[in-house]
Amino acid sequence: MIDDTSRHLFGEDHAIFRAQVRSFLDREAVPHHDRWEREGMVSRAVWQAAGAQGLLCPTVPEAYGGAGADPLFSVVVVEELARAGTSGLGFWVHSEMAVPYLVNFGTEAQKHRWLPGVVSGDTIAAVAMTEPDSGSDLRGMRTRATRQADGGWLLKGQKVFISNGQMADLVIVAAKTEVEGKDRISLFLLDARSEGFRRGRNLDKLGVHAQDTSELFFDDIRLPPDALLGEAGEGFAYLRRGLVRERMIIAASCIAKAERALALTLDHARQRRIFGRMLLDYQNTRFVLADVARDITVGREFVDGFLARWLAGGLDETNAAIAKLWTTEMVGRVADACLQLFGGWGYMTEYPIARLWAEARVERIAGGTSEVMRDLIGRSL
Ligand SMILES: Cc1cc2nc3c(=O)[nH]c(=O)nc-3n(C[C@H](O)[C@H](O)[C@H](O)COP(=O)(O)OP(=O)(O)OC[C@H]3O[C@@H](n4cnc5c(N)ncnc54)[C@H](O)[C@@H]3O)c2cc1C
Incomplete structure (x- = not known):
């Protein structure tokens, strides 16, 4: 079993945190996991409880409500999720896939708006790259964001296989944009309350039944100028x-x-x-x-x-x-x-x-x- 004492990278703080994560999962997730598998997703309450215990986005800087921990704390969380068999908790998709884009490329205003909620578990995040006709070939994506006269964007397209897709409040969407006459990928912060955003089916998978995996549709969504994450065209x-x-x-x-x-x-x-x-x-x-x-x-x-x-x-x-x-x-x-x-x-x-x-x-x-x-x-x- 995972034992930090024989792993040179991990120190006492990691071991203490590991014990906390383990006891949280054994108490708050393991007893409910069979039911979540039948329901096809976990509860919102477990996200908030995990946030309160510091399990979400441990590396987010303190200035935005996080613990500013080193990434080994993230490793501890994913190892413990695996140990407990709680595959339905899409914490790593949220903390390790989605949120780092915001931390690394977001403006101060974007970070202050979104990061406290993703740390507390009130805001659940997803990343949407894959489309029905392009997964490995990301450059083949068809979802497009077109710049509008007011500096905002019109987002149109669809995604598939998106982890946390049914629960997400914030979706980081990869879309084609025109930059200096060329098609290049850009990333956008999509508030799930935006008009024109639709969730499709919660897909029926071979395994990992308690995690929601979805189709997402963007029907001419009007995004404000500050929805762009980082530089236009730098998404890839x-x-x-x-x-x-x-x-x-x-x-x-x-x-x-x-x-x-x-x-x-x-x-x-x-x-x-x-x-x-x-x-x-x-x-x-x-x-x-x-x-x-x-x-x-x-x-x-x-x-x-x-x-x-x-x-x-x-x-x-x-x-x-x-x-x-x-x-x-x-x-x-x-x-x-x-x-x-x-x-x-x-x-x-x-x-x-x-x-x-x-x-x-x-x-x-x-x-x-x-x-x-x-x-x-x-x-x-
Ligand atoms: C449960 C689950 C959760 C997921 N979560 C997310 C998510 O949160 N966000 C997201 O954006 N995506 C997500 N994905 C999508 C996932 O990343 C893609 O399914 C994956 O990248 C493969 O793309 P594809 O399904 O389009 O397969 P394809 O790209 O169509 O691949 C078909 C076959 O072609 C092979 N192939 C591809 N390129 C080459 C090559 N260059 N040389 C030789 N063979 C090749 C592939 O290996 C594969 O065997 C998820 C998928 C699953 C199943």
Whole structure:
């Protein structure tokens, strides 16, 4: 199980925070998670409770209501979400995917307007890049924002697969804009109360059922001039920078998910008796779990090393892609091998290992597919 004392990067403050996060999730999320899975989303109350405990956006500077903590506090939150099996809580999408764009590229006025609410959990954030016809190929997006005479923008288009989409109050939307005669991507802050904003279906997924994943529609939304985030036309560069953080967070989360798979399987293998022997007594079981333990140990050292580089500002896009590719493929392998040791019970969704297997599957798709990671790495060689 995750233990900060053997991890050089993490100090006593992280261990204290980890204990707080763990107890919060065990108390406020685990008992409700089955119901949230049936309902297709979590409650607003748990977001606000998490905000009150400092679980949301821990790195937001104090001037805007945050704790100004180092990003390892964010890592602690995602690892604990994975450990608890509370995949429905889209906290990392909010804190690590969406809000950093506002912190890094927002004006003072934009930050003062939005950041206190995202820290408290009163405002839930999402990022909308993907469209029905373009996911990996972001430059192929069709959503367009056209500058108006008053300096504002007219936003038209649609997005799909947007995490937190049903609950979001603030959506960071990527859209094509014309800059000096050329089509370039820009980012916009969309208030979900804007006229012309519509949420489509909460999509029915293979796993992660308690997290809402949605279609979003922008029907000629009039955005004010200050909805533009950063410079017009710089959106693609901002996304590339943001994806480094997103991919390191995914990598850390995948190691914690693999660790949970091992803990669940060990528990089962100690209890299950087959042909008069404990499942764990079979050499096959021990060999499978030995490989799992090897992957987790190697993976944790590897990811912690990259996290240290990231903290020091020296982790580039290629290395973040390597971390995402390796850890997401590893957790897929681990979840599959562990599920096999449960036999038929492993296929029953009432068993956490079945849900973990379905959760692990999306890691090779969302946040950039394995093929896109290989393409990025390959181009750097
Ligand atoms: C549960 C879930 C949550 C998500 N949350 C969000 C979110 O919050 N916000 C958001 O904007 N998006 C989100 N996404 C979208 C996700 O990022 C995309 O699904 C992903 O980037 C792939 O895009 P696509 O689905 O359009 O697949 P496509 O791009 O159509 O890919 C199809 C296939 O082509 C392959 N391919 C693509 N490019 C190459 C290449 N260069 N070489 C070889 N093969 C290639 C892919 O790997 C894949 O196998 C989410 C997706 C899921 C499933």
